[in-house]
Amino acid sequence: MTAILAVAQRGEAILTLKAAPVAESELDSAWLNQLSNAMYATMMQRNGVGIAAPQVYISKRIIIVASRANPRYPDAPDMDAVVMVNPEITQMSDATCIGEEGCLSVPDARGEVVRAETISVKYLSLAGESKHATYHGFVARIIQHEVDHLDGILFVDRL
Numbered sequence: 001m002t003a004i005l006a007v008a009q010r011g012e013a014i015l016t017l018k019a020a021p022v023a024e025s026e027l028d029s030a031w032l033n034q035l036s037n038a039m040y041a042t043m044m045q046r047n048g049v050g051i052a053a054p055q056v057y058i059s060k061r062i063i064i065v066a067s068r069a070n071p072r073y074p075d076a077p078d079m080d081a082v083v084m085v086n087p088e089i090t091q092m093s094d095a096t097c098i099g100e101e102g103c104l105s106v107p108d109a110r111g112e113v114v115r116a117e118t119i120s121v122k123y124l125s126l127a128g129e130s131k132h133a134t135y136h137g138f139v140a141r142i143i144q145h146e147v148d149h150l151d152g153i154l155f156v157d158r159l
Contacts, residue, residue, distance in 0.1 A: 002041040005056040010106045010154060019052075019059045019150040022085045027128035032062075036083050036126055039064050047072045048104050050142040052149035055105050061086045063146035067139050072102060077138055084123035087147055090132075092116035099141055101155045111159040115141045 008014050026032050035058060043051040047070040053062040066081035067073075095117040102110045119140045122132045135143055145155055 005042045016152045050146045052146045087123040091120040093118035
């Protein structure tokens with residue numbers, strides 16, 4: 001059974017740090033795959049649509065994006081989960097949208113945050129394959145929110 005990890009809460013130092021890149025030697029490793037599985041299980045158990053490694057006390061640049069309807073986000077579009085290692089937003093549209101965000105690390109708050117409507121992101125898969133994709137709307141919002149975690153920014157810092 002996959003472990004459910006503790007989630008860091010607002011005020012904890014780990015959430016204010018700029019996370020370190022995942023090293024080439026860590027790609028395609030048992031450790032990275034186990035971390036990814038545990039992050040995914042933790043996110044699912046808490047009805048999240050995304051999670052970043054710093055939220056589970058690992059200061060590494062790994063996020064999971066997994067939009068789907070759940071009690072916290074009943075209107076979220078369904079997508080297959082994507083693990084992004086060392087994600088980098090390469091382009092953001094000038095067009096923005098405002099939307100409600102919450103966070104597993106800030107369970108007592110929700111707020112309206114302005115984000116780019118469309119983003120392009122490059123990242124590595126768990127196996128180290130280079131990927132590039134464009135996302136719109138709610139999924140783009142999740143990615144921007146999770147990349148913020150990698151840079152020590154919580155959504156409440158943007159309110």
